[in-house]
Amino acid sequence: xxxxxxxxxxxxxxxxxxxxxxxxxxxxxxxxxxxxxxxxxxxxxxxxxxxxxxxxxxxxxxxxxxxxxxxxxxxxxxxxxxxxxxxxxxxxx
Amino acid sequence: xxxxxxxxxxxxxxxxxxxxxxxxxxxxxxxxxxxxxxxxxxxxxxxxxxxxxxxxxxxxxxxxxxxxxxxxxxxxxxxxxxxxxxxxxxxxxxxxxxxxxxxxxxxxxxxxxxxxxxxxxxxxxxxxxxxxxxxxxxxxxxxxxxxxxxxxxxxxxxxxxxxxxxxxxxxxxxxxxxxxxxxxxxxxxxxxxxxxxxxxxxxxxxxxxxxxxxxxxxxxxxxxxxxxxxxxxxxxxxxxxxxxxxxxxxxxxxxxxxxxxxxxxxxxxxxxxxxxxxxxxxxxxxxxxxxxxxxxxxxxxxxxxxxxxxxxxxxxxxxxxxxxxxxxxxxxxxxxxxxxxxxxxxxxxxxxxxxxxxxxxxxxxxxxxxxxxxxxxxxxxxxxxxxxxxxxxxxxxxxxxxxxxxxxxxxxxxxxxx
Ligand SMILES: Cc1ncc(COP(=O)(O)O)c(C=O)c1O
Ligand SMILES: [Zn+2]
Numbered sequence: 001x002x003x004x005x006x007x008x009x010x011x012x013x014x015x016x017x018x019x020x021x022x023x024x025x026x027x028x029x030x031x032x033x034x035x036x037x038x039x040x041x042x043x044x045x046x047x048x049x050x051x052x053x054x055x056x057x058x059x060x061x062x063x064x065x066x067x068x069x070x071x072x073x074x075x076x077x078x079x080x081x082x083x084x085x086x087x088x089x090x091x092x093x
Numbered sequence: 094x095x096x097x098x099x100x101x102x103x104x105x106x107x108x109x110x111x112x113x114x115x116x117x118x119x120x121x122x123x124x125x126x127x128x129x130x131x132x133x134x135x136x137x138x139x140x141x142x143x144x145x146x147x148x149x150x151x152x153x154x155x156x157x158x159x160x161x162x163x164x165x166x167x168x169x170x171x172x173x174x175x176x177x178x179x180x181x182x183x184x185x186x187x188x189x190x191x192x193x194x195x196x197x198x199x200x201x202x203x204x205x206x207x208x209x210x211x212x213x214x215x216x217x218x219x220x221x222x223x224x225x226x227x228x229x230x231x232x233x234x235x236x237x238x239x240x241x242x243x244x245x246x247x248x249x250x251x252x253x254x255x256x257x258x259x260x261x262x263x264x265x266x267x268x269x270x271x272x273x274x275x276x277x278x279x280x281x282x283x284x285x286x287x288x289x290x291x292x293x294x295x296x297x298x299x300x301x302x303x304x305x306x307x308x309x310x311x312x313x314x315x316x317x318x319x320x321x322x323x324x325x326x327x328x329x330x331x332x333x334x335x336x337x338x339x340x341x342x343x344x345x346x347x348x349x350x351x352x353x354x355x356x357x358x359x360x361x362x363x364x365x366x367x368x369x370x371x372x373x374x375x376x377x378x379x380x381x382x383x384x385x386x387x388x389x390x391x392x393x394x395x396x397x398x399x400x401x402x403x404x405x406x407x408x409x410x411x412x413x414x415x416x417x418x419x420x421x422x423x424x425x426x427x428x429x430x431x432x433x434x435x436x437x438x439x440x441x442x443x444x445x446x447x448x449x450x451x452x453x454x455x456x457x458x459x460x461x462x463x464x465x466x467x468x469x470x471x472x473x474x475x476x477x478x479x480x481x482x483x484x485x486x487x488x489x490x491x492x493x494x495x496x497x498x499x500x501x502x503x504x505x506x507x508x509x510x511x
Contacts, residue, residue: 054121056104
């Protein structure tokens with residue numbers, strides 16, 4: 001069992017072209033750390049140096065924006081889905 | 094001579110070539126045009142500007158195209174009127190209306206952004222222009238594309254005012270009406286822009302497009318005889334206009350054309366049925382929580398504003414504030430503006446005036462300092478909003494006797510030559 005992470009087109013260079021990957025972790029932070037272990041370089045594209053989510057990247061846990069949940073501390077369980085979605089001109093990629 | 098230096102990410106500062114790019118590849122932040130300000134400083138003077146024709150291109154050094162504008166050379170320099178009647182009604186001393194309800198050619202401020210966007214798109218070799226729009230942008234893209242012989246595609250939410258739809262179709266634009274909100278239209282448009290390689294003025298051309306709004310701010314400062322207003326109220330949809338008015342004031346100050354920007358406050362106006370930026374300002378939040386719009390101010394119905402964060406920042410930075418207005422207040426304000434100043438603004442103008450009233454009543458805008466109200470669109474385009482809101486004219490036969498009876502019933506007394 002693992003958490004499914006959906007990768008947006010501009011970050012797929014870092015996942016070898018994969019649209020979806022599976023990693024471990026019980027919170028958004030933990031999932032992103034495991035993502036970084038598997039696909040080095042990806043976390044800095046999503047987070048600022050201090051670990052804060054970048055302003056123009058949205059993260060959704062099962063379609064819910066984590067900014068309106070507990071942000072990076074939002075809990076994730078196996079079988080949940082984390083989507084990484086760059087916010088573009090009010091819309092999305 | 095071009096003064097564009099590069100495109101620059103507003104978030105991480107990475108620079109990109111001046112092409113049709115709008116998002117930072119690295120951090121996904123929006124790109125903005127950077128200028129060679131040193132060179133502009135050397136060559137541009139107030140006197141030079143004053144001698145140029147009365148249109149927005151008198152500030153061309155500060156607008157992002159390389160050659161001459163190839164469409165919309167006549168846009169801008171709309172009236173800034175001293176609104177004495179409205180000032181009396183609001184109980185304030187020095188009130189101005191910047192009236193883009195009479196902008197050329199499609200009667201909204203969007204002609205400013207579109208003439209820049211299409212001129213720049215042509216410089217970059219695009220053959221087809223497009224946009225996602227809440228109505229005014231649709232009109233402007235369609236008209237300006239027609240004027241320069243380009244093909245245009247316009248994507249709108251299905252429930253726009255008839256006038257805005259007909260006023261787009263008439264130019265021969267291909268209009269696609271989408272079952273959904275503007276935010277859904279915009280999302281689809283982003284996908285289409287990527288796939289079809291068209292110049293979507295407010296998507297892949299956005300960094301250039303948005304700069305056009307600065308001319309609204311430049312003109313106000315020049316028309317106030319090179320002074321900045323103490324207070325300016327601006328309607329917000331995506332939040333681009335308000336940020337660019339502020340940028341315009343800052344650029345003029347940096348070039349030494351005006352001073353005292355620290356005294357200028359910028360206020361944002363939205364409809365109560367779609368006020369994500371106002372909410373962020375009022376709650377002191379950095380986050381813009383998207384909403385599903387429900388308002389008669391359809392031109393402002395953007396629930397997930399692209400420049401929401403930066404708008405809230407400008408408002409905070411300038412010590413301004415933000416307010417919203419209900420549909421009822423919007424209609425009342427449209428009538429008030431028309432009755433006091435003879436200016437028929439669209440619903441967005443109703444929003445802006447209603448919010449101005451509120452801010453004055455709250456004491457946030459003092460009554461004895463200069464105030465500018467930004468009127469950005471024309472009431473003839475949103476007449477539907479007034480349906481059932483005005484008393485229809487009495488119908489009589491062509492008879493003097495009937496008219497006399499009417500005058501009597503109105504209890505008016507006119508002398509023979511009254
Ligand atoms: C009449 C009118 N005023 C103001 C705006 C707001 O512009 P912005 O999206 O730059 O905030 C719009 C945008 O569509 C508009 O049509
Ligand atoms: Zn960046």
